[in-house]
Amino acid sequence: MNIVTYPNDILTTRCQEFNFNFQPFDPYQVSQEMIHFCNDNKLVSLSANQIGHPYRMFVLLGSETFACFNPRVMMADGEEVLLDESCPSYPGVSVKIKRPTEVRLRFQTPSGGIDTKRFHGLSAKMVLHEMDHLEGIPFYNRANRYHRELALNKRNKLLKHSIKERKEHDRIIATGFSGVII
Numbered sequence: 001m002n003i004v005t006y007p008n009d010i011l012t013t014r015c016q017e018f019n020f021n022f023q024p025f026d027p028y029q030v031s032q033e034m035i036h037f038c039n040d041n042k043l044v045s046l047s048a049n050q051i052g053h054p055y056r057m058f059v060l061l062g063s064e065t066f067a068c069f070n071p072r073v074m075m076a077d078g079e080e081v082l083l084d085e086s087c088p089s090y091p092g093v094s095v096k097i098k099r100p101t102e103v104r105l106r107f108q109t110p111s112g113g114i115d116t117k118r119f120h121g122l123s124a125k126m127v128l129h130e131m132d133h134l135e136g137i138p139f140y141n142r143a144n145r146y147h148r149e150l151a152l153n154k155r156n157k158l159l160k161h162s163i164k165e166r167k168e169h170d171r172i173i174a175t176g177f178s179g180v181i182i
Ligand SMILES: [Zn+2]
Pocket: 086, 087, 088, 089, 129, 133, 139, 182
């Protein structure tokens, strides 16, 4: 399993509903594979289009680990908190983003059953970051103009030196990055 990285149309195209009657992939198997991949690569969440499946599905890891199919945000509220985000599909970009800290999500489980969960703080932020993936929205588009331009200028400089870019991404992860890689 490999992570799709920007630029790639699958990252910037709205994902399709996962049809449980005509399953494009085995929902249990792919959920487990994605969870293992996250564990192996120290990721806390991952959406299906990041591994090449253009369907509305992501996995979340934490105190509880599970897969969400066809998720819908029923409520996003609470104090908005500014926090650095970084994403393996957009190497070299680390940017401050303000997001709500309370989210209620309705989704289908791998069996197709319907579930609803509430998320607080960091996990709410993870859910909203993954929802952006499913909409085909690069996460840094959520940042204000100042923070976005700062981050993209830095990324563009790194792209001119692609080897350095990888090193820079590793450096961000290894040192001083107090945000979340999602
Ligand atoms: Zn991401």
